[in-house]
Amino acid sequence: MHSPAELATQFRSMGRKxxxxxxxxxxLLHNNETHPTAENLYGIASAQMPGISLRTVYQTLNxxxxxxxxxxxxxxxxxxxxDPNVDDHHHAVCSSCGKIRDVHVKGAxxxxxxxxxxxxxxxVGVVFRGKCSxxxxxxxxxxxxxxxxxxxx
Amino acid sequence: MHSPAELATQFRSMGRKxxxxxxxxxxLLHNNETHPTAENLYGIASAQMPGISLRTVYQTLNxxxxxxxxxxxxxxxxxxxxDPNVDDHHHAVCSSCGKIRDVHVKGAxxxxxxxxxxxxxxxVGVVFRGKCSxxxxxxxxxxxxxxxxxxxx
DNA sequence: TGTTAGTTAGCAAGACTTGCAAATTAGAAC
DNA sequence: GTTCTAATTTGCAAGTCTTGCTAACTAACA
Numbered sequence: 001m002h003s004p005a006e007l008a009t010q011f012r013s014m015g016r017k018x019x020x021x022x023x024x025x026x027x028l029l030h031n032n033e034t035h036p037t038a039e040n041l042y043g044i045a046s047a048q049m050p051g052i053s054l055r056t057v058y059q060t061l062n063x064x065x066x067x068x069x070x071x072x073x074x075x076x077x078x079x080x081x082x083d084p085n086v087d088d089h090h091h092a093v094c095s096s097c098g099k100i101r102d103v104h105v106k107g108a109x110x111x112x113x114x115x116x117x118x119x120x121x122x123x124v125g126v127v128f129r130g131k132c133s134x135x136x137x138x139x140x141x142x143x144x145x146x147x148x149x150x151x152x153x
Numbered sequence: 154m155h156s157p158a159e160l161a162t163q164f165r166s167m168g169r170k171x172x173x174x175x176x177x178x179x180x181l182l183h184n185n186e187t188h189p190t191a192e193n194l195y196g197i198a199s200a201q202m203p204g205i206s207l208r209t210v211y212q213t214l215n216x217x218x219x220x221x222x223x224x225x226x227x228x229x230x231x232x233x234x235x236d237p238n239v240d241d242h243h244h245a246v247c248s249s250c251g252k253i254r255d256v257h258v259k260g261a262x263x264x265x266x267x268x269x270x271x272x273x274x275x276x277v278g279v280v281f282r283g284k285c286s287x288x289x290x291x292x293x294x295x296x297x298x299x300x301x302x303x304x305x306x
Numbered sequence: 307t308g309t310t311a312g313t314t315a316g317c318a319a320g321a322c323t324t325g326c327a328a329a330t331t332a333g334a335a336c
Numbered sequence: 337g338t339t340c341t342a343a344t345t346t347g348c349a350a351g352t353c354t355t356g357c358t359a360a361c362t363a364a365c366a
Binding site for chain 2: 072073074075076080090092094095101103104105106107108111112113114115116118119120121122123124125126127128129130131132133136
């Protein structure tokens, strides 16, 4: 995602308005690596701007997504997540705490469906599921013998 | 997924009942490669057993999923999809017609997050997006010059 | 055939997201 | 600074998908 300042310029050059609501959302997303849901952002935004509506948050997020400034991630956990990182990257999801982390994957771009040579691939997405280091170390401390089990989904 | 007969045995051995509704759903899922939604199955089931409820379809699907007989796929298109194929495989989604196809991916199991060596991976999922051969050939026929554009998400 | 624990059906409700219309306001012109 | 207008925000209703709840039903077994 571009910087809030750049987005501001971009919006204005498109004949669109730069409202305080939008500016706030731009700043909340800037360098945000938490993969927030709309509700997450609404919570934070509300604290700084009481009265802002959830509807506006959704609206702005959709606009940014349409502009290609956000990547939408749906991991089937009830709720779309928004990622201001639109570089070529993938995701690692902790099945314990639910945290999502951006990761780069060597060789991902070269993956091909073995048995569907007639499928024209335009995009490849990789999702790792497992345990993040925080949850893993907590599990080890709590019960070393269970470690093996726990690490299996 | 096991065969309907095997599932029947398995259910009974668990002290659960083998109802006509369950049998129907087992048979509809057997060798089903369409990645149906609950609603899809409900539609087909209703034709063969008028009065069966959508609630029961959901219930049975969830039970099978818990038993590891179904893989749940959520591609963020509004609606979980159920895959009786629980072998190690991945998916190719046509962005034009929405069809999902099971594919095997050489090297997928060996993928690792480059920059998250502390993440304990227990599962890797790969999703290809693009155009299936049907849609691709249709696009070519309709407008050869647009082919390049169309094939880009 | 009777008993009963497991199931089903139907509806209400919950979670997430979008449509709509009235009220508000950023940005441009004067 | 004032005025104007199209873009935007709000709040609520509604839509989609899924689950909770419970009365009625029934498979399985004695």
